[in-house]
Structures are given as C-alpha cells and as structure tokens.
Amino acid sequence: MAKTEFSITCNLCEYLKDSLFNGLNPEDLEHINLHKTCIHYRKGQNLFYEGTRPMGLYCINGGKVKVFKNNVQGKEYIIYIAKPGDFLGYRALLSEEFYGATAQVLEDAKICFIPRDQFFSVLNRNPTFMRKVIKAVCHEMGIMEERLAELAHKSVRERLAANLLMLKETYGMEGEGSSLIDLALSREDLASIVGTATETVIRLLSEFKSDGLISFEGKKIRVIDPKKLAKQADLIVA
Amino acid sequence: MAKTEFSITCNLCEYLKDSLFNGLNPEDLEHINLHKTCIHYRKGQNLFYEGTRPMGLYCINGGKVKVFKNNVQGKEYIIYIAKPGDFLGYRALLSEEFYGATAQVLEDAKICFIPRDQFFSVLNRNPTFMRKVIKAVCHEMGIMEERLAELAHKSVRERLAANLLMLKETYGMEGEGSSLIDLALSREDLASIVGTATETVIRLLSEFKSDGLISFEGKKIRVIDPKKLAKQADLIVA
DNA sequence: AGCAAAACATGACTTTTGTCAGCCGAAAAA
DNA sequence: TTTTTCGGCTGACAAAAGTCATGTTTTGCT
Numbered sequence: 156m157a158k159t160e161f162s163i164t165c166n167l168c169e170y171l172k173d174s175l176f177n178g179l180n181p182e183d184l185e186h187i188n189l190h191k192t193c194i195h196y197r198k199g200q201n202l203f204y205e206g207t208r209p210m211g212l213y214c215i216n217g218g219k220v221k222v223f224k225n226n227v228q229g230k231e232y233i234i235y236i237a238k239p240g241d242f243l244g245y246r247a248l249l250s251e252e253f254y255g256a257t258a259q260v261l262e263d264a265k266i267c268f269i270p271r272d273q274f275f276s277v278l279n280r281n282p283t284f285m286r287k288v289i290k291a292v293c294h295e296m297g298i299m300e301e302r303l304a305e306l307a308h309k310s311v312r313e314r315l316a317a318n319l320l321m322l323k324e325t326y327g328m329e330g331e332g333s334s335l336i337d338l339a340l341s342r343e344d345l346a347s348i349v350g351t352a353t354e355t356v357i358r359l360l361s362e363f364k365s366d367g368l369i370s371f372e373g374k375k376i377r378v379i380d381p382k383k384l385a386k387q388a389d390l391i392v393a
Numbered sequence: 394m395a396k397t398e399f400s401i402t403c404n405l406c407e408y409l410k411d412s413l414f415n416g417l418n419p420e421d422l423e424h425i426n427l428h429k430t431c432i433h434y435r436k437g438q439n440l441f442y443e444g445t446r447p448m449g450l451y452c453i454n455g456g457k458v459k460v461f462k463n464n465v466q467g468k469e470y471i472i473y474i475a476k477p478g479d480f481l482g483y484r485a486l487l488s489e490e491f492y493g494a495t496a497q498v499l500e501d502a503k504i505c506f507i508p509r510d511q512f513f514s515v516l517n518r519n520p521t522f523m524r525k526v527i528k529a530v531c532h533e534m535g536i537m538e539e540r541l542a543e544l545a546h547k548s549v550r551e552r553l554a555a556n557l558l559m560l561k562e563t564y565g566m567e568g569e570g571s572s573l574i575d576l577a578l579s580r581e582d583l584a585s586i587v588g589t590a591t592e593t594v595i596r597l598l599s600e601f602k603s604d605g606l607i608s609f610e611g612k613k614i615r616v617i618d619p620k621k622l623a624k625q626a627d628l629i630v631a
Numbered sequence: 632a633g634c635a636a637a638a639c640a641t642g643a644c645t646t647t648t649g650t651c652a653g654c655c656g657a658a659a660a661a
Numbered sequence: 662t663t664t665t666t667c668g669g670c671t672g673a674c675a676a677a678a679g680t681c682a683t684g685t686t687t688t689g690c691t
Contacts, residue, residue, distance in 0.1 A: 232546060300494065354681095
C-alpha cells in the first residue's frame with residue numbers, strides 16, 4: 156500500500172501536448188519539473204478531501220481519478236472523471252478556497268504533484284499562460300452550465316443515455332462500428348455520475364442492452380448504436 | 394420600446410467597490426469608461442441570445458437580469474440572476490465560444506456594454522486583474538459544483554427551500570426578524586430556478602406559507618423562519 | 632480451493648413529481 | 662368599459678423513480 160515514486164521529465168511527458176502546460180517556455184517548464192513529485196497510487200486511494208486546503212496541483216500521468224462530492228447521507232455525486240493529461244485540484248487552488256470535492260483513484264494511477272508556490276510563481280510571470288488558464292476554466296464552466304440544465308430537465312433515462320455518449324466521447328476506444336468505454340465503472344459510480352439510484356441504472360442499462368444499444372464486456376460497456384442512444388438522450392417526442 | 398442611453402462615469406459608479414473593476418488603475422478604468430455604452434432596458438428585453446457570438450461584456454448598473462438556457466421543449470432553466478454590480482457574458486467571452494445562455498431583463502435595467510477589444514486590452518496588460526478574474530471564475534465554478542450535487546440528490550422540496558434561502562442571502566432586505574426577497578419573480582421563473590414544474594412550486598410555496606416559513610407580499614416573498622426553512626432544505630431524517 | 636464481501640440483479644411497493652384540465656382574479660389591451 | 666390574456670391555484674391522475682427486501686454472481690482474499 157506504500158506510495159511508490161516514479162520518475163518522469165515534464166518536457167518528455169507524452170501528455171504535454173494536450174496539456175495546459177503545452178507552450179510554456181522551457182525555463183518555466185523546467186522549474187515545474189524540478190519541483191514536482193511523482194507518485195503511484197492504487198485504486199481506492201484519495202488524492203485530496205473535500206473541506207481541506209489545497210497545497211498544490213495534481214497532474215495525471217496514468218490511470219483514472221474520480222472527483223466527487225458527498226451529500227448528507229453519504230451519497231456521492233461524481234463531478235468528473237480525470238484521465239491522463241488532466242489537471243486536478245486547480246479550481247480550489249485558484250479560487251483560494253478549500254477543496255469542494257474529494258478525489259479518489261478509480262484505476263491505479265501515476266500522478267505528479269506540483270506545489271502551490273511553484274505553480275503560482277510560474278502563473279504569475281506568464282500572462283499568456285494565465286490567459287490559457289482563464290480560457291480553460293471558462294470552457295469548463297460552460298460544460299457545467301450544460302450539465303446543470305440537463306440535470307434540471309431531463310429524465311434519468313435521458314441522462315443515462317447522454318452520459319454514456321459523453322463517456323464514449325472521452326474514453327471510447329473505437330472498434331468496427333462500435334466503441335468500448337475504457338473505464339471500469341461500477342453501477343454505483345455510474346449512478347453517481349447520472350445522479351440517480353444504483354438500481355435504476357441497472358434496470359435502464361439492461362433495457363438498453365436488450366434494445367441492442369449497448370453490450371457488456373467484462374466490467375466495461377460497449378456502445379453499439381450511438382444514434383439510437385442519442386435518440387434516448389434527447390426527447391423521443393420529436 | 395426604444396433603448397435610451399444614460400450617462401455615468403465608471404470611477405463614480407456606486408457599484409465599483411464591489412466589482413471586479415475595483416482596484417484597476419485609473420488609466421485603465423478611464424479607458425473602459427470612454428469606450429462603454431450605457432443603455433436603459435425594459436422588462437422582457439434580451440441582452441444576448443444563446444448560440445450567438447459575444448461582442449463584449451455587460452455590466453449591470455440597475456435592475457435584474459435572468460440568464461437561462463432553453464431545452465428542446467422550450468422550458469427554461471435559470472442559471473443565475475444578475476443584480477447591479479454584476480458582470481454578464483464574460484464566461485463565453487473569455488472561453489471564446491458562443492453564448493451558452495440567453496440573458497433577459499427581469500426588472501427594468503440600466504446596463505453598460507464594454508466592447509470585447511477594449512476589455513481584452515485592459516485584461517492583457519494587467520496580470521493582477523487577470524488573477525482577480527481567474528479567482529472570481531473559479532469561485533463561481535465552485536458554486537456550480539455545489540448546485541450540480543444539490544440538483545442530483547435533493548428533492549424538489551429541499552431545493553426550493555435551499556433556493557429561497559439563497560435568494561434571501563442575495564436579494565434579501567432585512568426587516569424585524571424577517572427579510573423580504575426583493576425580486577419580482579413569477580412562479581414560473583422560480584420553477585425554472587429550482588428545476589421543476591410550476592404547479593409543484595405553487596403547491597410547495599403554499600405549504601411553506603401555511604407552515605409559517607414564508608409569506609407573500611405582492612409579487613414578492615418574505616422569509617419569516619429561515620431556520621425552519623433550512624431544515625426543509627437539508628435532510629429531515631437527521 | 633473455499634469463503635466472505637462486494638457488486639449485480641430483480642420484484643414489489645411507495646413516494647414524489649409531472650401532466651392535464653379547469654377555475655378564478657387581476658391586469659392589460661381593445 | 663368590456664374583453665382577453667396571463668398568472669396563480671387546485672384536483673385528479675399517471676408516470677417516473679426511489680426504497681426495501683432478497684437472491685445471485687463475481688471478486689478478492691487467505
């Protein structure tokens with residue numbers, strides 16, 4: 156269970172090109188590189204907890220991490236699932252607040268930690284980088300607004316279908332005519348994404364399956380008919 | 394129905410102290426001031442529409458504006474309600490995307506418009522201002538995450554109670570022991586905030602009223618017992 | 632391999648919420 | 662002033678989704 160370190164160099168990182176750090180000048184990237192710590196995490200370990208103070212920024216180099224809020228009864232709502240190349244914990248860091256959610260490793264992960272001060276010093280001397288950060292955060296916010304409206308007005312069936320399509324977009328591995336969602340999600344986690352009860356997800360999934368929209372492959376879901384799924388996600392009414 | 398201009402100077406604006414522009418150096422504030430246009434809007438007029446390109450930033454100097462998304466059936470979901478001192482439309486402007494929502498005047502308003510280029514030039518030469526913007530946006534995002542989790546797991550009754558308390562915090566005019574929500578909201582608008590049907594809001598409001606939690610004062614709602622309302626907002630189960 | 636725990640599945644039932652229809656009263660338009 | 666429209670309100674009903682109970686399968690552990 157001991158956290159084991161691993162070593163990697165930022166400017167050689169395979170995810171750099173998709174990351175916010177892409178385009179950062181070499182000296183600043185090296186500054187980040189020298190101060191980061193890279194650690195292996197096992198499934199189930201927590202990166203940070205809701206209500207605690209952020210000490211830095213997490214950068215995912217492998218595996219998957221879920222970020223969720225717990226409600227009074229202990230039920231989870233998953234805000235999002237981070238994959239390699241994603242940053243975690245920047246929201247609270249930048250707003251100078253406590254974490255609003257907990258981050259837990261879903262699949263064994265390799266994660267780099269950049270201390271708060273090092274990140275801020277790079278941020279503060281790079282207005283261009285700042286602009287990129289603003290742009291990214293505002294884009295995220297647009298997605299949030301979308302989800303908010305969806306949650307407010309769509310049925311559980313529609314939301315499940317929409318979320319399956321979303322997961323396919325983000326984690327889909329394309330095969331012939333169908334694509335596999337490369338994420339070992341439990342039904343409970345899926346329910347926490349959709350915002351419903353586990354039993355409801357189970358029932359709807361088996362409906363989708365018998366209607367030939369999806370199939371199960373081990374712990375993973377394969378999307379067979381994205382078009383029909385999209386129909387379920389929108390409104391059947393026309 | 395003609396839009397009529399009005400005149401105001403930024404550095405004399407009574408809302409400057411609560412605004413993001415507070416602390417901006419005098420030359421930049423004057424730059425904004427010289428390029429802004431200030432217009433009277435009547436109830437029902439639109440500032441901008443979902444799906445169109447942002448041309449600048451709106452700064453509210455009087456009145457109230459609702460920002461909402463329309464779903465397929467034309468049902469609204471109100472993302473938020475802006476009051477004097479608030480900025481509108483910066484999210485899409487900064488993410489360089491189309492507007493994700495529509496802004497419509499709820500109560501006759503006085504609104505200044507700052508063209509895109511003028512705002513960006515001030516932003517780009519003020520890293521400190523940028524940092525303030527990042528901080529504000531990230532704070533907003535935390536609120537969104539909160540609402541997302543609330544929408545996912547709370548019942549309509551809980552959400553209505555929570556939203557009434559929120560509206561009280563933001564628009565409340567304190568009286569002896571009770572506070573009036575200074576916002577002429579229709580039941581339909583309230584339903585669009587809570588994410589439910591108008592009839593449900595009506596029923597719950599009259600329950601809250603007969604339980605002595607709120608009372609009606611013209612078109613407005615008075616919060617009589619915030620404590621009990623908070624109990625309704627959380628979980629009664631304990 | 633064998634066992635315990637967790638995840639998945641299904642049925643029965645209840646509760647919540649949405650929808651539809653109709654009514655009333657106040658405000659706006661003619 | 663009359664008429665129309667709109668917002669608020671209520672009842673009846675249907676549909677959606679949650680809860681509870683129980684059984685089965687899978688997984689992980691020793």
